[in-house]
Amino acid sequence: MFTITDRFNAISNAYDIHSFSELRHEIFINRLKWPLACPAGRELDQFDDQDAVYLTTMNSRGQVVAGARLLNTAKRSLLGEAFPMLVNGVIPKDPRVIDVTRFAVDHRSERTEGCGNLCGMLLCALQEYGLREGLDKYVSVSDVRMEPILRRGGYRFKRLGDMVEMDGTGVVALDVEISEEVLASARRRAKVTEEMLPLEVIRRAA
Template sequence: MIIIVDSLNAHEYPDLLKQMHELRARVFSGRLGWDVKVVDGMERDAFDELDPAHVISIDDEGRVVGCMRLLQTTGPHMLSDVFSCLLDGEPPIRSPLVWEATRFCVDTNVLVRGAARNSISYVTSEVMIGAFEYGMAAGITDAVAVIDPVMNRVMKRSGNAPYGYLGSPHPMGKVTALAALMDCSEKRIAQIREFSGIHHDVFSVTALEETRP
Protein backbone atom coordinates (compact mmCIF):
# COMPACT_ATOMS: atom_id res chain seq x y z
CA MET A 1 0.00 0.00 0.00
CA ILE A 2 1.27 3.44 -0.96
CA ILE A 3 1.05 6.63 1.05
CA ILE A 4 2.34 9.95 -0.32
CA VAL A 5 3.84 12.09 2.43
CA ASP A 6 4.63 15.71 1.65
CA SER A 7 4.80 19.07 3.44
CA LEU A 8 1.01 19.22 3.76
CA ASN A 9 0.53 15.97 5.66
CA ALA A 10 3.98 15.17 7.10
CA HIS A 11 2.75 16.01 10.60
CA GLU A 12 0.33 13.07 10.35
CA TYR A 13 3.02 10.49 9.56
CA PRO A 14 6.06 11.06 11.82
CA ASP A 15 6.57 7.33 12.42
CA LEU A 16 6.46 6.50 8.71
CA LEU A 17 9.01 9.21 7.97
CA LYS A 18 11.27 7.92 10.75
CA GLN A 19 11.07 4.38 9.37
CA MET A 20 11.73 5.68 5.87
CA HIS A 21 14.88 7.54 6.89
CA GLU A 22 16.08 4.47 8.81
CA LEU A 23 15.54 2.30 5.73
CA ARG A 24 17.49 4.78 3.62
CA ALA A 25 20.38 4.64 6.10
CA ARG A 26 20.50 0.83 5.95
CA VAL A 27 20.46 0.80 2.17
CA PHE A 28 22.53 3.78 1.05
CA SER A 29 25.08 3.88 3.85
CA GLY A 30 25.16 0.25 4.94
CA ARG A 31 24.55 -1.77 1.79
CA LEU A 32 25.71 0.53 -1.01
CA GLY A 33 28.45 2.39 0.81
CA TRP A 34 27.38 5.82 -0.41
CA ASP A 35 28.86 8.86 1.32
CA VAL A 36 25.64 9.98 3.01
CA LYS A 37 24.93 11.58 6.35
CA VAL A 38 23.45 9.25 8.97
CA VAL A 39 22.37 10.63 12.36
CA ASP A 40 20.63 8.50 15.00
CA GLY A 41 20.28 5.71 12.48
CA MET A 42 18.50 7.91 9.92
CA GLU A 43 19.75 9.12 6.54
CA ARG A 44 18.72 12.66 5.65
CA ASP A 45 20.09 15.38 3.41
CA ALA A 46 19.44 19.00 2.49
CA PHE A 47 16.96 18.00 -0.22
CA ASP A 48 14.63 16.55 2.40
CA GLU A 49 14.19 20.15 3.61
CA LEU A 50 12.88 21.34 0.22
CA ASP A 51 9.37 19.92 0.64
CA PRO A 52 9.68 16.84 -1.57
CA ALA A 53 6.96 14.24 -1.87
CA HIS A 54 7.84 10.82 -0.45
CA VAL A 55 6.26 7.75 -2.03
CA ILE A 56 6.15 5.25 0.84
CA SER A 57 5.16 1.59 0.62
CA ILE A 58 3.95 -0.08 3.80
CA ASP A 59 3.16 -3.74 4.40
CA ASP A 60 0.13 -5.20 6.18
CA GLU A 61 1.81 -4.62 9.56
CA GLY A 62 2.34 -0.93 8.83
CA ARG A 63 6.10 -1.27 8.32
CA VAL A 64 7.86 0.83 5.68
CA VAL A 65 9.21 -1.60 3.09
CA GLY A 66 9.97 0.75 0.20
CA CYS A 67 10.23 4.42 -0.66
CA MET A 68 11.14 7.03 -3.26
CA ARG A 69 11.61 10.80 -3.09
CA LEU A 70 10.16 13.15 -5.71
CA LEU A 71 11.51 16.68 -6.09
CA GLN A 72 10.97 19.45 -8.63
CA THR A 73 13.88 20.18 -10.97
CA THR A 74 13.24 23.94 -11.09
CA GLY A 75 15.29 24.41 -7.92
CA PRO A 76 18.14 22.56 -6.21
CA HIS A 77 18.08 18.82 -6.76
CA MET A 78 20.58 15.98 -6.58
CA LEU A 79 21.42 15.70 -10.25
CA SER A 80 22.28 19.39 -10.47
CA ASP A 81 23.96 19.81 -7.07
CA VAL A 82 25.41 16.41 -6.10
CA PHE A 83 25.62 14.17 -9.16
CA SER A 84 26.47 16.87 -11.72
CA CYS A 85 29.51 14.84 -12.80
CA LEU A 86 27.09 12.43 -14.48
CA LEU A 87 26.10 15.19 -16.91
CA ASP A 88 29.60 15.52 -18.40
CA GLY A 89 29.42 19.30 -18.38
CA GLU A 90 25.90 19.57 -19.81
CA PRO A 91 23.37 21.77 -17.93
CA PRO A 92 20.84 19.97 -15.70
CA ILE A 93 17.18 19.72 -16.60
CA ARG A 94 15.15 22.67 -15.31
CA SER A 95 11.44 22.23 -15.95
CA PRO A 96 8.21 22.42 -13.92
CA LEU A 97 7.06 19.36 -15.89
CA VAL A 98 10.02 17.16 -14.86
CA TRP A 99 10.50 15.73 -11.38
CA GLU A 100 13.61 14.10 -10.00
CA ALA A 101 13.12 10.66 -8.45
CA THR A 102 15.81 9.72 -5.94
CA ARG A 103 16.41 7.71 -2.78
CA PHE A 104 14.48 4.73 -4.12
CA CYS A 105 15.02 1.65 -1.98
CA VAL A 106 13.29 -1.47 -0.66
CA ASP A 107 13.83 -3.41 2.56
CA THR A 108 15.63 -6.57 1.46
CA ASN A 109 15.87 -7.66 5.12
CA VAL A 110 12.09 -8.01 5.30
CA LEU A 111 11.00 -8.72 1.74
CA VAL A 112 11.38 -12.05 -0.03
CA ARG A 113 12.24 -12.72 -3.66
CA GLY A 114 9.60 -13.78 -6.14
CA ALA A 115 6.17 -12.51 -7.11
CA ALA A 116 4.45 -12.58 -3.72
CA ARG A 117 2.84 -9.48 -2.25
CA ASN A 118 5.68 -9.16 0.27
CA SER A 119 8.38 -9.55 -2.37
CA ILE A 120 11.07 -7.15 -3.55
CA SER A 121 9.62 -7.25 -7.07
CA TYR A 122 6.10 -6.44 -5.90
CA VAL A 123 7.13 -3.51 -3.70
CA THR A 124 9.45 -2.15 -6.40
CA SER A 125 6.58 -2.14 -8.88
CA GLU A 126 4.13 -0.73 -6.33
CA VAL A 127 6.40 2.23 -5.58
CA MET A 128 6.89 2.90 -9.29
CA ILE A 129 3.16 2.75 -10.00
CA GLY A 130 2.42 5.06 -7.09
CA ALA A 131 5.08 7.56 -8.15
CA PHE A 132 3.99 7.71 -11.79
CA GLU A 133 0.27 7.89 -10.99
CA TYR A 134 0.89 10.65 -8.45
CA GLY A 135 3.09 12.48 -10.96
CA MET A 136 0.53 12.21 -13.75
CA ALA A 137 -2.17 13.61 -11.46
CA ALA A 138 0.13 16.57 -10.77
CA GLY A 139 0.69 17.23 -14.49
CA ILE A 140 4.24 15.86 -14.67
CA THR A 141 5.38 14.59 -18.07
CA ASP A 142 8.79 13.10 -17.28
CA ALA A 143 11.07 11.96 -14.47
CA VAL A 144 14.83 11.81 -14.14
CA ALA A 145 16.46 9.39 -11.74
CA VAL A 146 19.98 8.57 -10.62
CA ILE A 147 20.18 4.76 -10.67
CA ASP A 148 22.78 2.01 -10.72
CA PRO A 149 23.22 -0.74 -13.36
CA VAL A 150 21.35 -3.29 -11.23
CA MET A 151 18.33 -1.01 -10.99
CA ASN A 152 18.64 -0.26 -14.69
CA ARG A 153 18.31 -3.99 -15.47
CA VAL A 154 15.39 -4.35 -13.07
CA MET A 155 13.58 -1.47 -14.75
CA LYS A 156 14.16 -2.92 -18.21
CA ARG A 157 12.77 -6.30 -17.14
CA SER A 158 9.71 -4.81 -15.43
CA GLY A 159 8.25 -2.71 -18.25
CA ASN A 160 9.78 0.46 -16.85
CA ALA A 161 12.84 0.85 -19.09
CA PRO A 162 14.32 4.37 -19.34
CA TYR A 163 13.81 5.96 -22.74
CA GLY A 164 17.16 7.73 -22.52
CA TYR A 165 20.12 8.70 -20.36
CA LEU A 166 21.93 11.93 -19.56
CA GLY A 167 25.73 12.15 -19.67
CA SER A 168 27.60 8.96 -18.83
CA PRO A 169 27.92 6.47 -15.93
CA HIS A 170 30.32 7.31 -13.10
CA PRO A 171 31.46 5.34 -10.02
CA MET A 172 29.68 6.26 -6.77
CA GLY A 173 30.69 4.36 -3.64
CA LYS A 174 30.40 0.63 -4.29
CA VAL A 175 28.29 1.07 -7.44
CA THR A 176 28.18 2.95 -10.73
CA ALA A 177 25.58 5.69 -11.10
CA LEU A 178 23.79 6.92 -14.21
CA ALA A 179 21.04 9.44 -14.90
CA ALA A 180 17.98 7.88 -16.53
CA LEU A 181 14.92 9.47 -18.15
CA MET A 182 11.37 8.11 -17.99
CA ASP A 183 8.11 9.43 -19.39
CA CYS A 184 5.28 9.76 -16.93
CA SER A 185 2.53 8.12 -18.97
CA GLU A 186 -0.41 5.75 -18.85
CA LYS A 187 1.46 3.38 -21.16
CA ARG A 188 4.39 3.09 -18.75
CA ILE A 189 2.09 2.51 -15.79
CA ALA A 190 0.16 -0.14 -17.75
CA GLN A 191 3.41 -1.93 -18.61
CA ILE A 192 4.51 -2.02 -14.96
CA ARG A 193 1.08 -3.24 -13.89
CA GLU A 194 1.09 -5.97 -16.53
CA PHE A 195 4.54 -7.16 -15.46
CA SER A 196 3.74 -7.15 -11.74
CA GLY A 197 0.11 -8.29 -11.84
CA ILE A 198 -0.87 -5.27 -9.75
CA HIS A 199 -4.26 -4.21 -11.07
CA HIS A 200 -5.80 -2.70 -7.95
CA ASP A 201 -5.48 0.85 -6.62
CA VAL A 202 -2.12 0.92 -4.84
CA PHE A 203 -2.95 3.93 -2.69
CA SER A 204 -4.19 3.76 0.87
CA VAL A 205 -7.98 3.94 0.85
CA THR A 206 -8.11 6.07 3.98
CA ALA A 207 -5.31 8.40 2.87
CA LEU A 208 -6.22 8.55 -0.80
CA GLU A 209 -7.83 11.98 -0.84
CA GLU A 210 -5.09 13.40 1.40
CA THR A 211 -2.13 12.13 -0.57
CA ARG A 212 -3.14 12.56 -4.18
CA PRO A 213 -2.84 16.05 -5.67
Protein backbone atom coordinates in the same frame (compact mmCIF):
# COMPACT_ATOMS: atom_id res chain seq x y z
CA MET B 1 -1.37 1.19 -1.05
CA PHE B 2 1.17 3.99 -0.84
CA THR B 3 1.01 7.10 1.32
CA ILE B 4 1.88 10.50 -0.15
CA THR B 5 3.62 12.80 2.31
CA ASP B 6 4.33 16.43 1.45
CA ARG B 7 4.49 19.80 3.17
CA PHE B 8 0.73 19.72 3.80
CA ASN B 9 0.66 16.56 5.90
CA ALA B 10 4.30 16.16 7.01
CA ILE B 11 3.44 16.65 10.68
CA SER B 12 0.65 14.07 10.75
CA ASN B 13 2.80 11.66 8.70
CA ALA B 14 6.01 12.28 10.67
CA TYR B 15 6.26 8.60 11.61
CA ASP B 16 6.18 7.57 7.93
CA ILE B 17 9.15 9.82 7.18
CA HIS B 18 10.99 8.58 10.28
CA SER B 19 10.44 4.92 9.37
CA PHE B 20 11.46 5.60 5.77
CA SER B 21 14.71 7.18 6.99
CA GLU B 22 15.42 3.98 8.94
CA LEU B 23 14.85 1.89 5.81
CA ARG B 24 17.14 4.21 3.88
CA HIS B 25 19.84 3.73 6.54
CA GLU B 26 19.54 -0.05 6.31
CA ILE B 27 19.83 -0.05 2.52
CA PHE B 28 22.21 2.79 1.71
CA ILE B 29 24.45 2.80 4.80
CA ASN B 30 24.41 -0.76 6.13
CA ARG B 31 23.99 -2.68 2.88
CA LEU B 32 25.46 -0.51 0.13
CA LYS B 33 28.05 1.18 2.38
CA TRP B 34 27.49 4.71 1.12
CA PRO B 35 29.94 7.04 2.94
CA LEU B 36 27.28 9.45 4.21
CA ALA B 37 27.21 11.43 7.44
CA CYS B 38 23.82 10.92 9.05
CA PRO B 39 22.07 10.44 12.42
CA ALA B 40 22.44 7.06 14.12
CA GLY B 41 20.11 4.55 12.54
CA ARG B 42 18.61 7.02 10.05
CA GLU B 43 19.61 8.35 6.62
CA LEU B 44 18.73 11.99 6.01
CA ASP B 45 20.30 14.79 4.00
CA GLN B 46 19.81 18.41 2.99
CA PHE B 47 17.15 17.45 0.45
CA ASP B 48 14.77 16.24 3.16
CA ASP B 49 13.19 19.66 3.41
CA GLN B 50 9.64 21.02 3.20
CA ASP B 51 9.57 20.69 -0.59
CA ALA B 52 10.32 16.96 -0.65
CA VAL B 53 7.47 14.55 -1.44
CA TYR B 54 7.56 10.95 -0.23
CA LEU B 55 5.78 7.86 -1.52
CA THR B 56 5.89 5.10 1.11
CA THR B 57 4.16 1.85 1.97
CA MET B 58 4.19 -0.14 5.21
CA ASN B 59 3.97 -3.76 6.26
CA SER B 60 1.34 -5.02 8.68
CA ARG B 61 3.52 -3.97 11.64
CA GLY B 62 3.66 -0.34 10.52
CA GLN B 63 7.23 -0.40 9.21
CA VAL B 64 7.97 1.32 5.90
CA VAL B 65 9.18 -1.37 3.49
CA ALA B 66 9.35 0.60 0.23
CA GLY B 67 9.45 4.21 -0.81
CA ALA B 68 10.97 7.02 -2.81
CA ARG B 69 11.66 10.72 -2.35
CA LEU B 70 10.61 13.16 -5.08
CA LEU B 71 12.32 16.52 -5.64
CA ASN B 72 10.98 19.33 -7.82
CA THR B 73 13.83 20.19 -10.19
CA ALA B 74 12.53 23.78 -10.53
CA LYS B 75 13.58 24.28 -6.91
CA ARG B 76 16.45 21.88 -6.27
CA SER B 77 17.51 18.40 -7.20
CA LEU B 78 20.10 15.82 -6.30
CA LEU B 79 21.00 15.60 -9.98
CA GLY B 80 21.53 19.33 -10.40
CA GLU B 81 23.36 20.03 -7.15
CA ALA B 82 25.39 16.88 -6.54
CA PHE B 83 25.74 15.09 -9.89
CA PRO B 84 25.70 17.62 -12.75
CA MET B 85 28.69 15.83 -14.29
CA LEU B 86 26.35 13.00 -15.28
CA VAL B 87 24.41 15.17 -17.74
CA ASN B 88 25.61 16.04 -21.24
CA GLY B 89 23.78 19.29 -21.83
CA VAL B 90 21.33 21.31 -19.78
CA ILE B 91 20.41 20.18 -16.27
CA PRO B 92 16.61 19.75 -16.06
CA LYS B 93 14.98 22.54 -14.04
CA ASP B 94 11.24 22.43 -14.57
CA PRO B 95 8.24 21.97 -12.23
CA ARG B 96 7.02 19.18 -14.51
CA VAL B 97 10.31 17.28 -14.17
CA ILE B 98 10.78 15.47 -10.86
CA ASP B 99 14.01 13.95 -9.53
CA VAL B 100 13.35 10.49 -8.05
CA THR B 101 15.77 9.88 -5.21
CA ARG B 102 16.23 7.33 -2.43
CA PHE B 103 14.32 4.60 -4.27
CA ALA B 104 14.29 1.96 -1.56
CA VAL B 105 12.80 -1.52 -1.21
CA ASP B 106 13.37 -3.57 1.94
CA HIS B 107 15.34 -6.77 1.35
CA ARG B 108 14.64 -8.34 4.77
CA SER B 109 12.20 -11.24 4.39
CA GLU B 110 11.02 -10.97 7.98
CA ARG B 111 9.68 -7.50 7.17
CA THR B 112 8.35 -8.06 3.66
CA GLU B 113 6.53 -11.38 4.05
CA GLY B 114 3.05 -11.02 2.61
CA CYS B 115 3.75 -7.59 1.07
CA GLY B 116 3.81 -8.69 -2.56
CA ASN B 117 6.08 -7.34 -5.28
CA LEU B 118 7.21 -4.16 -3.54
CA CYS B 119 9.56 -3.01 -6.28
CA GLY B 120 6.91 -3.43 -8.95
CA MET B 121 4.30 -1.74 -6.78
CA LEU B 122 6.59 1.24 -6.20
CA LEU B 123 7.22 1.55 -9.93
CA CYS B 124 3.45 1.58 -10.50
CA ALA B 125 2.95 4.19 -7.75
CA LEU B 126 5.52 6.47 -9.37
CA GLN B 127 3.78 6.28 -12.73
CA GLU B 128 0.40 6.95 -11.13
CA TYR B 129 1.79 9.97 -9.31
CA GLY B 130 3.41 11.37 -12.44
CA LEU B 131 0.25 10.98 -14.50
CA ARG B 132 -2.03 12.52 -11.86
CA GLU B 133 0.34 15.44 -11.38
CA GLY B 134 0.67 16.06 -15.12
CA LEU B 135 4.45 15.59 -15.05
CA ASP B 136 6.50 15.42 -18.23
CA LYS B 137 9.08 12.94 -16.97
CA TYR B 138 11.26 11.79 -14.12
CA VAL B 139 15.02 12.08 -13.84
CA SER B 140 17.17 10.05 -11.51
CA VAL B 141 20.77 9.41 -10.49
CA SER B 142 21.05 5.62 -10.52
CA ASP B 143 23.48 2.80 -10.00
CA VAL B 144 23.73 1.05 -13.39
CA ARG B 145 22.35 -2.07 -11.70
CA MET B 146 18.99 -0.27 -11.55
CA GLU B 147 18.68 -0.20 -15.34
CA PRO B 148 17.80 -3.92 -15.79
CA ILE B 149 15.43 -3.66 -12.82
CA LEU B 150 13.61 -0.77 -14.49
CA ARG B 151 13.46 -2.62 -17.82
CA ARG B 152 12.02 -5.72 -16.16
CA GLY B 153 9.52 -3.44 -14.44
CA GLY B 154 8.21 -2.20 -17.79
CA TYR B 155 9.89 1.21 -17.72
CA ARG B 156 11.29 3.15 -20.69
CA PHE B 157 14.23 5.45 -20.15
CA LYS B 158 17.43 6.83 -21.63
CA ARG B 159 20.72 8.06 -20.24
CA LEU B 160 21.30 11.79 -19.97
CA GLY B 161 25.06 11.40 -20.23
CA ASP B 162 27.95 9.01 -19.85
CA MET B 163 28.43 6.57 -17.02
CA VAL B 164 30.79 7.73 -14.29
CA GLU B 165 32.47 5.35 -11.84
CA MET B 166 32.07 6.40 -8.21
CA ASP B 167 33.46 4.33 -5.34
CA GLY B 168 33.73 1.34 -7.65
CA THR B 169 30.15 1.60 -8.91
CA GLY B 170 28.90 2.79 -12.30
CA VAL B 171 26.50 5.72 -11.91
CA VAL B 172 24.27 7.28 -14.58
CA ALA B 173 21.62 9.97 -14.88
CA LEU B 174 18.37 8.71 -16.37
CA ASP B 175 15.50 10.39 -18.21
CA VAL B 176 12.42 8.28 -17.39
CA GLU B 177 9.18 8.26 -19.37
CA ILE B 178 5.84 8.85 -17.66
CA SER B 179 2.90 7.55 -19.70
CA GLU B 180 -0.25 5.44 -19.61
CA GLU B 181 1.61 2.85 -21.69
CA VAL B 182 4.43 2.56 -19.16
CA LEU B 183 1.95 2.36 -16.28
CA ALA B 184 0.06 -0.43 -18.03
CA SER B 185 3.31 -2.28 -18.66
CA ALA B 186 4.46 -1.81 -15.06
CA ARG B 187 1.14 -3.10 -13.74
CA ARG B 188 1.27 -6.11 -16.02
CA ARG B 189 4.85 -6.97 -15.02
CA ALA B 190 4.11 -6.54 -11.31
CA LYS B 191 0.73 -8.31 -11.56
CA VAL B 192 -0.91 -5.23 -10.01
CA THR B 193 -4.62 -4.80 -10.66
CA GLU B 194 -5.47 -1.90 -8.34
CA GLU B 195 -4.43 1.71 -7.77
CA MET B 196 -1.32 2.11 -5.66
CA LEU B 197 -2.11 5.68 -4.58
CA PRO B 198 -5.07 7.09 -2.63
CA LEU B 199 -7.94 8.18 -4.83
CA GLU B 200 -8.15 11.70 -3.42
CA VAL B 201 -6.79 14.53 -5.57
CA ILE B 202 -3.04 14.93 -5.23
CA ARG B 203 -2.03 18.34 -3.90
CA ARG B 204 0.70 19.94 -5.99
CA ALA B 205 3.42 21.25 -3.69
CA ALA B 206 3.76 24.98 -4.41
